[in-house]
Amino acid sequence: MKKLLFAVIAIGVMALMAWGFYQAMYVAPDDAAQGPAGRIFYYHVPHGMLCYLFFSINFVASVLVLVWRRSNPARALAADAWALSGAQVGVVFCTVVLITGPIWARPVWGIWWTWDARLTTTLVLWLIYVSYLLVRSFAAGSEMQTLAAVLAVFGALDMPINYLANRLWRTQHPSPVFGGDPDAGLKDPRMLHAFGWNVLAWGLWGLLLLAIRILLERRQQRIDGSEGDAALAAD
Protein backbone atom coordinates (compact mmCIF):
# COMPACT_ATOMS: atom_id res chain seq x y z
CA MET A 1 0.00 0.00 0.00
CA LYS A 2 2.82 2.41 0.93
CA LYS A 3 4.64 1.58 -2.33
CA LEU A 4 1.46 2.23 -4.32
CA LEU A 5 0.93 5.58 -2.59
CA PHE A 6 4.55 6.54 -3.26
CA ALA A 7 4.21 5.56 -6.95
CA VAL A 8 1.01 7.64 -7.31
CA ILE A 9 2.65 10.69 -5.69
CA ALA A 10 5.81 10.28 -7.82
CA ILE A 11 3.78 10.00 -11.05
CA GLY A 12 1.72 13.07 -10.05
CA VAL A 13 4.89 15.10 -9.41
CA MET A 14 6.45 13.98 -12.73
CA ALA A 15 3.25 14.95 -14.59
CA LEU A 16 3.32 18.36 -12.92
CA MET A 17 6.96 18.82 -13.93
CA ALA A 18 6.14 17.91 -17.52
CA TRP A 19 3.32 20.50 -17.40
CA GLY A 20 5.70 23.12 -15.99
CA PHE A 21 8.20 22.34 -18.76
CA TYR A 22 5.46 22.71 -21.39
CA GLN A 23 4.38 26.05 -19.92
CA ALA A 24 7.94 27.38 -19.84
CA MET A 25 8.84 26.18 -23.34
CA TYR A 26 5.68 26.56 -25.40
CA VAL A 27 3.15 28.76 -23.59
CA ALA A 28 5.19 31.63 -22.13
CA PRO A 29 6.27 34.15 -24.79
CA ASP A 30 9.91 35.03 -25.49
CA ASP A 31 11.27 37.86 -23.36
CA ALA A 32 11.63 40.88 -25.69
CA ALA A 33 15.10 41.81 -24.43
CA GLN A 34 16.58 38.38 -23.64
CA GLY A 35 15.14 36.09 -26.31
CA PRO A 36 15.13 32.30 -25.66
CA ALA A 37 17.74 32.64 -22.87
CA GLY A 38 15.05 34.40 -20.84
CA ARG A 39 13.29 31.05 -20.41
CA ILE A 40 16.15 29.93 -18.11
CA PHE A 41 14.38 32.17 -15.56
CA TYR A 42 11.59 29.54 -15.15
CA TYR A 43 14.10 27.03 -13.78
CA HIS A 44 16.69 29.32 -12.21
CA VAL A 45 14.41 31.42 -9.96
CA PRO A 46 12.27 28.55 -8.51
CA HIS A 47 15.50 26.69 -7.65
CA GLY A 48 16.80 29.83 -5.92
CA MET A 49 13.60 30.20 -3.90
CA LEU A 50 13.49 26.52 -2.98
CA CYS A 51 17.09 26.31 -1.81
CA TYR A 52 16.08 28.83 0.89
CA LEU A 53 13.26 26.46 1.92
CA PHE A 54 15.58 23.44 2.25
CA PHE A 55 18.32 25.38 4.03
CA SER A 56 15.62 26.70 6.41
CA ILE A 57 14.55 23.10 7.14
CA ASN A 58 18.21 22.37 7.90
CA PHE A 59 18.35 25.40 10.22
CA VAL A 60 15.20 24.48 12.21
CA ALA A 61 16.23 20.82 12.47
CA SER A 62 19.75 21.81 13.59
CA VAL A 63 18.31 24.00 16.36
CA LEU A 64 16.18 21.02 17.44
CA VAL A 65 19.27 18.77 17.45
CA LEU A 66 20.96 21.21 19.85
CA VAL A 67 17.82 21.49 22.03
CA TRP A 68 17.17 17.74 22.27
CA ARG A 69 20.72 16.35 22.22
CA ARG A 70 20.77 15.73 26.00
CA SER A 71 17.08 15.63 26.98
CA ASN A 72 15.83 13.40 24.17
CA PRO A 73 18.56 11.71 22.07
CA ALA A 74 16.04 9.72 19.98
CA ARG A 75 14.29 12.90 18.85
CA ALA A 76 17.66 14.58 18.27
CA LEU A 77 18.62 11.69 15.98
CA ALA A 78 15.40 12.14 13.98
CA ALA A 79 15.99 15.91 13.76
CA ASP A 80 19.55 15.18 12.59
CA ALA A 81 18.16 13.12 9.68
CA TRP A 82 15.98 16.10 8.70
CA ALA A 83 18.96 18.49 9.01
CA LEU A 84 21.22 16.36 6.82
CA SER A 85 18.48 15.83 4.22
CA GLY A 86 17.57 19.54 4.13
CA ALA A 87 21.20 20.52 3.58
CA GLN A 88 21.77 17.91 0.88
CA VAL A 89 18.63 18.71 -1.14
CA GLY A 90 19.37 22.43 -0.64
CA VAL A 91 22.89 21.98 -2.06
CA VAL A 92 21.42 20.18 -5.11
CA PHE A 93 19.04 23.12 -5.73
CA CYS A 94 21.75 25.72 -5.05
CA THR A 95 24.09 23.92 -7.51
CA VAL A 96 21.41 24.27 -10.21
CA VAL A 97 21.18 28.00 -9.38
CA LEU A 98 24.96 28.43 -9.65
CA ILE A 99 25.10 26.61 -13.00
CA THR A 100 22.00 28.00 -14.72
CA GLY A 101 22.82 31.58 -13.60
CA PRO A 102 26.09 31.87 -15.54
CA ILE A 103 24.54 30.04 -18.54
CA TRP A 104 21.87 32.79 -18.58
CA ALA A 105 24.42 35.56 -17.93
CA ARG A 106 26.72 34.71 -20.88
CA PRO A 107 24.27 35.59 -23.70
CA VAL A 108 22.50 38.38 -21.75
CA TRP A 109 25.39 40.15 -19.97
CA GLY A 110 28.23 38.94 -22.20
CA ILE A 111 30.09 37.48 -19.18
CA TRP A 112 29.75 34.22 -17.25
CA TRP A 113 30.31 35.62 -13.77
CA THR A 114 30.90 38.80 -11.82
CA TRP A 115 31.73 39.23 -8.13
CA ASP A 116 28.65 41.24 -7.22
CA ALA A 117 26.91 40.92 -3.84
CA ARG A 118 24.11 38.52 -4.90
CA LEU A 119 26.34 36.15 -6.88
CA THR A 120 29.12 36.12 -4.28
CA THR A 121 26.79 35.49 -1.32
CA THR A 122 25.12 32.66 -3.29
CA LEU A 123 28.51 31.04 -3.86
CA VAL A 124 29.34 31.51 -0.15
CA LEU A 125 25.97 29.96 0.79
CA TRP A 126 26.74 26.92 -1.38
CA LEU A 127 30.27 26.63 0.10
CA ILE A 128 28.88 26.79 3.68
CA TYR A 129 26.50 23.88 3.08
CA VAL A 130 29.06 21.85 1.12
CA SER A 131 31.44 22.26 4.09
CA TYR A 132 28.56 21.20 6.40
CA LEU A 133 28.18 18.00 4.36
CA LEU A 134 31.96 17.46 4.32
CA VAL A 135 32.15 17.83 8.13
CA ARG A 136 29.46 15.18 8.38
CA SER A 137 31.15 12.77 5.97
CA PHE A 138 34.62 13.00 7.59
CA ALA A 139 33.46 12.53 11.20
CA ALA A 140 31.01 10.31 13.06
CA GLY A 141 29.02 10.10 16.28
CA SER A 142 27.00 12.51 18.40
CA GLU A 143 29.90 15.01 18.62
CA MET A 144 29.82 15.33 14.85
CA GLN A 145 26.05 15.94 14.94
CA THR A 146 26.47 18.73 17.49
CA LEU A 147 29.37 20.31 15.55
CA ALA A 148 27.41 20.13 12.29
CA ALA A 149 24.31 21.64 13.95
CA VAL A 150 26.35 24.60 15.26
CA LEU A 151 27.86 25.13 11.80
CA ALA A 152 24.36 25.01 10.26
CA VAL A 153 22.96 27.59 12.71
CA PHE A 154 25.78 30.05 11.89
CA GLY A 155 25.70 29.15 8.19
CA ALA A 156 22.02 30.09 7.98
CA LEU A 157 23.02 33.72 8.67
CA ASP A 158 24.08 33.97 5.03
CA MET A 159 20.50 33.34 3.85
CA PRO A 160 19.01 36.76 4.77
CA ILE A 161 22.19 38.49 3.53
CA ASN A 162 21.84 36.62 0.21
CA TYR A 163 18.12 37.43 -0.01
CA LEU A 164 18.65 41.13 0.69
CA ALA A 165 21.80 41.49 -1.45
CA ASN A 166 20.05 42.86 -4.55
CA ARG A 167 17.72 44.97 -2.43
CA LEU A 168 20.35 46.66 -0.28
CA TRP A 169 23.20 47.05 -2.77
CA ARG A 170 23.54 47.96 -6.42
CA THR A 171 24.22 44.65 -8.17
CA GLN A 172 24.74 43.34 -11.69
CA HIS A 173 22.16 40.69 -10.80
CA PRO A 174 18.62 41.78 -11.83
CA SER A 175 16.46 43.44 -9.18
CA PRO A 176 13.85 41.22 -7.45
CA VAL A 177 11.02 40.05 -9.69
CA PHE A 178 8.58 40.07 -6.76
CA GLY A 179 8.54 42.31 -3.72
CA GLY A 180 11.05 44.77 -5.16
CA ASP A 181 10.72 47.69 -7.58
CA PRO A 182 6.99 48.29 -8.38
CA ASP A 183 7.88 48.53 -12.11
CA ALA A 184 9.59 45.12 -12.02
CA GLY A 185 7.82 41.75 -12.23
CA LEU A 186 6.27 39.59 -14.91
CA LYS A 187 3.87 41.67 -16.97
CA ASP A 188 2.47 38.94 -19.23
CA PRO A 189 0.08 36.56 -17.37
CA ARG A 190 1.43 33.60 -19.43
CA MET A 191 4.89 34.27 -17.98
CA LEU A 192 3.39 34.44 -14.49
CA HIS A 193 1.57 31.12 -15.00
CA ALA A 194 4.69 29.39 -16.35
CA PHE A 195 6.65 30.66 -13.37
CA GLY A 196 3.94 29.60 -10.85
CA TRP A 197 3.66 26.09 -12.30
CA ASN A 198 7.41 25.63 -12.17
CA VAL A 199 7.62 26.82 -8.56
CA LEU A 200 4.90 24.31 -7.63
CA ALA A 201 6.37 21.44 -9.67
CA TRP A 202 9.96 21.88 -8.49
CA GLY A 203 8.72 22.46 -4.94
CA LEU A 204 6.88 19.15 -4.87
CA TRP A 205 9.81 17.42 -6.57
CA GLY A 206 12.14 18.82 -3.90
CA LEU A 207 9.84 17.68 -1.10
CA LEU A 208 9.72 14.21 -2.66
CA LEU A 209 13.54 14.09 -2.75
CA LEU A 210 13.60 15.33 0.86
CA ALA A 211 11.20 12.59 1.99
CA ILE A 212 13.26 9.87 0.25
CA ARG A 213 16.50 11.25 1.74
CA ILE A 214 15.02 11.33 5.26
CA LEU A 215 13.84 7.70 4.90
CA LEU A 216 17.32 6.72 3.71
CA GLU A 217 19.01 8.45 6.63
CA ARG A 218 16.62 6.97 9.21
CA ARG A 219 17.31 3.52 7.79
CA GLN A 220 21.06 4.21 7.89
CA GLN A 221 20.73 5.22 11.55
CA ARG A 222 19.00 1.88 12.29
CA ILE A 223 21.75 -0.04 10.45
CA ASP A 224 24.48 1.85 12.34
CA GLY A 225 22.64 1.23 15.61
CA SER A 226 22.30 -2.51 15.05
CA GLU A 227 25.97 -2.75 13.96
CA GLY A 228 26.96 -0.97 17.19
CA ASP A 229 24.82 -3.38 19.24
CA ALA A 230 26.39 -6.37 17.44
CA ALA A 231 29.91 -5.07 18.14
CA LEU A 232 29.09 -4.63 21.85
CA ALA A 233 27.61 -8.14 21.99
CA ALA A 234 30.77 -9.57 20.37
CA ASP A 235 32.90 -7.95 23.11
Place this chain on the structure above:
Amino acid sequence: MGHSFMVAAYCFTWGIQLGYLAWMAVKWQAQKAKLGGQR
Protein backbone atom coordinates in the same frame (compact mmCIF):
# COMPACT_ATOMS: atom_id res chain seq x y z
CA MET B 1 22.56 31.47 -29.87
CA GLY B 2 20.27 32.09 -26.87
CA HIS B 3 18.46 28.87 -27.73
CA SER B 4 21.53 26.67 -27.19
CA PHE B 5 22.16 28.34 -23.80
CA MET B 6 18.56 27.65 -22.79
CA VAL B 7 18.87 23.98 -23.83
CA ALA B 8 22.15 23.70 -21.88
CA ALA B 9 20.56 25.18 -18.73
CA TYR B 10 17.57 22.83 -18.90
CA CYS B 11 19.80 19.78 -19.55
CA PHE B 12 22.07 20.64 -16.61
CA THR B 13 19.04 21.09 -14.32
CA TRP B 14 17.51 17.73 -15.22
CA GLY B 15 20.92 16.03 -15.19
CA ILE B 16 21.73 17.24 -11.66
CA GLN B 17 18.27 16.45 -10.26
CA LEU B 18 17.99 12.99 -11.84
CA GLY B 19 21.63 12.26 -10.96
CA TYR B 20 20.84 12.94 -7.29
CA LEU B 21 17.78 10.69 -7.48
CA ALA B 22 19.91 7.93 -9.05
CA TRP B 23 22.53 8.31 -6.28
CA MET B 24 19.78 7.84 -3.67
CA ALA B 25 18.52 4.73 -5.53
CA VAL B 26 22.04 3.24 -5.42
CA LYS B 27 22.30 4.03 -1.70
CA TRP B 28 18.86 2.47 -1.13
CA GLN B 29 19.95 -0.74 -2.88
CA ALA B 30 23.19 -0.85 -0.87
CA GLN B 31 21.22 -0.51 2.38
CA LYS B 32 18.82 -3.25 1.26
CA ALA B 33 21.75 -5.59 0.60
CA LYS B 34 23.25 -4.75 3.99
CA LEU B 35 19.97 -5.35 5.80
CA GLY B 36 19.64 -8.69 3.94
CA GLY B 37 23.15 -9.67 5.13
CA GLN B 38 22.34 -8.81 8.74
CA ARG B 39 19.32 -11.13 8.86
